[in-house]
Amino acid sequence: MTLYKKGNSVSKTLITKAIFQACFVMLLLVGITNARAQKLETLFGVMEPAVVAPGATVQVPVAVKDVEGLYAVDFSLEYDPTIVQLVDADAIQPGIQAGLGTFLDPGLLVFNTADNQKGEYRFVMSQYNPSLPKSGEGNIVVLTFKGISTGESNIHFTGVELLSGEITAIQAKVLDSSIQVISGAATQAATIAVAQATGLIIVPKDTPTPTVTATTIPTRTPEPQAAPGGENQTGNGGSTATGGSEPGRPAAAGKGSGLANCWPLIAVFIVLLAGGVTFYIKKKTSKKVEENHEEK
Numbered sequence: 001m002t003l004y005k006k007g008n009s010v011s012k013t014l015i016t017k018a019i020f021q022a023c024f025v026m027l028l029l030v031g032i033t034n035a036r037a038q039k040l041e042t043l044f045g046v047m048e049p050a051v052v053a054p055g056a057t058v059q060v061p062v063a064v065k066d067v068e069g070l071y072a073v074d075f076s077l078e079y080d081p082t083i084v085q086l087v088d089a090d091a092i093q094p095g096i097q098a099g100l101g102t103f104l105d106p107g108l109l110v111f112n113t114a115d116n117q118k119g120e121y122r123f124v125m126s127q128y129n130p131s132l133p134k135s136g137e138g139n140i141v142v143l144t145f146k147g148i149s150t151g152e153s154n155i156h157f158t159g160v161e162l163l164s165g166e167i168t169a170i171q172a173k174v175l176d177s178s179i180q181v182i183s184g185a186a187t188q189a190a191t192i193a194v195a196q197a198t199g200l201i202i203v204p205k206d207t208p209t210p211t212v213t214a215t216t217i218p219t220r221t222p223e224p225q226a227a228p229g230g231e232n233q234t235g236n237g238g239s240t241a242t243g244g245s246e247p248g249r250p251a252a253a254g255k256g257s258g259l260a261n262c263w264p265l266i267a268v269f270i271v272l273l274a275g276g277v278t279f280y281i282k283k284k285t286s287k288k289v290e291e292n293h294e295e296k
Contacts, residue, residue: 040066044075044162045175046155052147053185057087059192060155060179061101061139062123064162067170069133072126072163073104073140080153081119084145084179089194093202098123099194103138105131106200112141126163128201133165142192147181154178 043065052058062077064070079086089099096114098121100106110124123141127133155177162170 042067042162042170042172043175044160044172045157046177047175049177050145050179051185052084052145052179052181053187054147054150054181054183056185056187057144057146057190058179058188059190060143060145060177061192062098062141062143063101063137063139064103064172065137067137067162067172068135069164069166070104070135070162070170071131071133071165071167072107072124074124074159074161074163075140075157076120076122076159077155077157079119079121079145079155079179080151081116081148083148083151083153083181085116085148086114086121087144087146089142089144090197099142099144100125100197100200101139101141102193102195103134103136103140106195106197107131108201108203110203139192142194144190145179147179147185150181150183152178152180 044067045062046060047063047065050058050060062075064073086096086098088096090097096116097112098114100112104125105127107125107127110126111122112125114121121143157174157176160172160174162172164170
């Protein structure tokens with residue numbers, strides 16, 4: 001009888017282990033599927049608030065994060081000109097401009113203009129061939145603000161439009177921010193990189209604003225610049241040009257993932273497998289117990 005109880009205990013342990021392993025595999029498959037089904041939300045705007053002393057300057061990047069296939073950007077924002085004002089980043093061009101970020105290739109620049117009387121800034125730029133759509137994260141422009149008087153100025157986006165290489169809108173969550181002007185605030189060095197204007201085409205201000213369509217994006221002849229391994233290089237100061245999803249981005253549900261569509265069948269298979277293992281263990285244990293009884 002002791003041997004029977006011991007054998008029964010062993011069978012229960014094996015059965016429990018088999019069921020636990022099957023459940024673990026099922027949960028793992030569900031987790032992988034959910035991870036692939038989730039699409040990261042695209043963020044656009046000023047990611048962090050800034051602090052500056054009166055008379056000093058601070059860099060405030062307007063950035064994009066977790067974007068796929070970005071090709072053109074159009075946005076405008078407001079700030080309080082009695083608290084902060086934009087500093088010109090290009091002494092050659094008339095007016096007050098921001099520095100170009102390094103995420104997009106310098107392209108067709110329609111607007112890059114600030115009005116320190118009204119506290120407004122407008123930026124419109126599109127890449128052009130052979131530039132590829134950009135995915136990932138990076139700075140679109142780098143605003144340099146000078147503290148005018150103590151207080152706080154909101155940075156509020158009044159309009160944002162992101163376009164893909166197919167001239168379709170990219171949905172994004174817009175992030176406003178603020179700049180505090182505080183006496184005695186630490187001076188910050190200008191360490192955020194800005195792009196060189198190589199290849200930039202500036203639209204004259206008296207030219208009507210063009211409508212960006214698939215047929216009006218200008219083209220340029222690629223410069224014959226060989227790269228190691230025969231790969232095309234971008235001129236955006238380190239940004240990666242990709243034609244699709246960035247590495248590590250989960251695929252959308254039902255697209256590009258056979259596992260996402262067939263995991264219920266896999267789960268059923270695992271359950272049946274666990275049941276078969278359980279049945280086998282029970283049968284084997286029962287047979288062993290009967291043999292032990294016969295020997296006694």
